[in-house]
Amino acid sequence: MPHIISIEKLSKVYASGFEALRSVDLSIQRGEIFALLGPNGAGKTTLINIVCGIVRPSSGRVMADGHDIVRDYRAARAKIGLVPQELSTDAFETVWSTVSFSRGLFGKPPSPAHIEKVLRDLSLWDKKDSKIMTLSGGMKRRVLIAKALSHEPQILFLDEPTAGVDVELRQGMWEMVRKLRENGVTIILTTHYIEEAEKMADRIGVISKGQLIVVEDKAVLMRKLGKKQLTLQLRAPLQAVPEALAGLPLELTDGGHALVYTFDTQQEETGIGELLKRLAALGIDFKDLHSSESSLEDIFVSLVHAGDRVGNMPKEAA
Numbered sequence: 001m002p003h004i005i006s007i008e009k010l011s012k013v014y015a016s017g018f019e020a021l022r023s024v025d026l027s028i029q030r031g032e033i034f035a036l037l038g039p040n041g042a043g044k045t046t047l048i049n050i051v052c053g054i055v056r057p058s059s060g061r062v063m064a065d066g067h068d069i070v071r072d073y074r075a076a077r078a079k080i081g082l083v084p085q086e087l088s089t090d091a092f093e094t095v096w097s098t099v100s101f102s103r104g105l106f107g108k109p110p111s112p113a114h115i116e117k118v119l120r121d122l123s124l125w126d127k128k129d130s131k132i133m134t135l136s137g138g139m140k141r142r143v144l145i146a147k148a149l150s151h152e153p154q155i156l157f158l159d160e161p162t163a164g165v166d167v168e169l170r171q172g173m174w175e176m177v178r179k180l181r182e183n184g185v186t187i188i189l190t191t192h193y194i195e196e197a198e199k200m201a202d203r204i205g206v207i208s209k210g211q212l213i214v215v216e217d218k219a220v221l222m223r224k225l226g227k228k229q230l231t232l233q234l235r236a237p238l239q240a241v242p243e244a245l246a247g248l249p250l251e252l253t254d255g256g257h258a259l260v261y262t263f264d265t266q267q268e269e270t271g272i273g274e275l276l277k278r279l280a281a282l283g284i285d286f287k288d289l290h291s292s293e294s295s296l297e298d299i300f301v302s303l304v305h306a307g308d309r310v311g312n313m314p315k316e317a318a
């Protein structure tokens with residue numbers, strides 16, 4: 001079976017009349033890390049909650065590892081682990097008992113060996129007898145992940161896994177997610193941190209106003225939509241881009257001190273040689289030059305803004 005999750009024409013209209021998802025089609029490949037990006041309110045959590053059986057779809061169909069998530073809910077849900085956004089855990093329970101209890105909820109027989117492995121993998125083993133309320137925020141988040149993995153799911157949903165987690169812990173989390181994937185778990189994560197998607201994902205889906213506007217291999221997405229820029233620091237400032245250079249993708253910045261040339265990363269001919277020749281002919285001299293490539297963040301912002309789909313993507317510091 002090539003796809004572990006297939007979503008067809010999935011729509012959700014909440015009781016308020018709000019249309020949170022509009023005919024979403026998406027297939028997740030077995031063993032991949034898929035990142036779902038989108039501004040606040042785009043519909044990411046709604047999509048995850050439908051697949052996990054928490055929200056009912058208005059129309060459409062979702063299959064998880066061969067099971068229809070509505071008609072065959074229990075079987076489908078048993079395949080899925082969900083790490084929700086909120087940190088609501090049982091404060092007075094110990095790590096060991098809360099994680100073991102989660103496994104029981106899925107009707108799985110106790111397996112101390114599995115729980116031990118999960119806790120060791122998440123560096124929680126030495127905390128197994130600690131009460132949840134005594135743990136740090138990062139540890140509590142790892143407990144949520146341990147709970148989600150307690151019943152040995154094939155699919156793991158991580159909703160904003162590293163929100164509010166410090167940089168070091170975030171990298172530890174990425175490490176752990178990669179390890180899970182190596183063990184055959186398919187991972188779908190939502191994130192506001194573009195860096196997270198850039199570092200982790202095999203494929204990226206961009207959702208905006210309930211519609212999936214792009215699904216693409218990360219490398220392809222970056223190559224297709226990525227732009228490179230060559231910035232020339234001019235020896236003498238210019239008032240405007242010279243007439244003779246009109247028509248070239250040039251922009252004057254830094255109060256006329258820098259000339260920026262934008263080109264497509266896919267093009268065979270960058271046109272840089274020609275540009276430099278023409279600058280020399282015009283007697284425009286430069287003292288320094290550097291090139292840069294657009295990040296996934298630039299690509300994402302331009303995608304979400306395209307077609308007047310203006311989102312309110314927060315730029316959080318990584």
Ligand SMILES: Nc1ncnc2c1ncn2[C@@H]1O[C@H](COP(=O)(O)OP(=O)(O)OP(=O)(O)O)[C@@H](O)[C@H]1O
Pocket residue numbers: 014015016018020038039040041042043044045046047
């Ligand atoms: N129970 C509900 N009733 C009505 N509207 C809802 C309900 N739940 C969510 N919505 C709306 O649906 C839209 C999508 O919400 P959702 O939580 O799926 O977005 P999101 O992409 O996960 O956002 P965030 O990044 O902020 O978590 C929002 O406008 C939200 O207000």
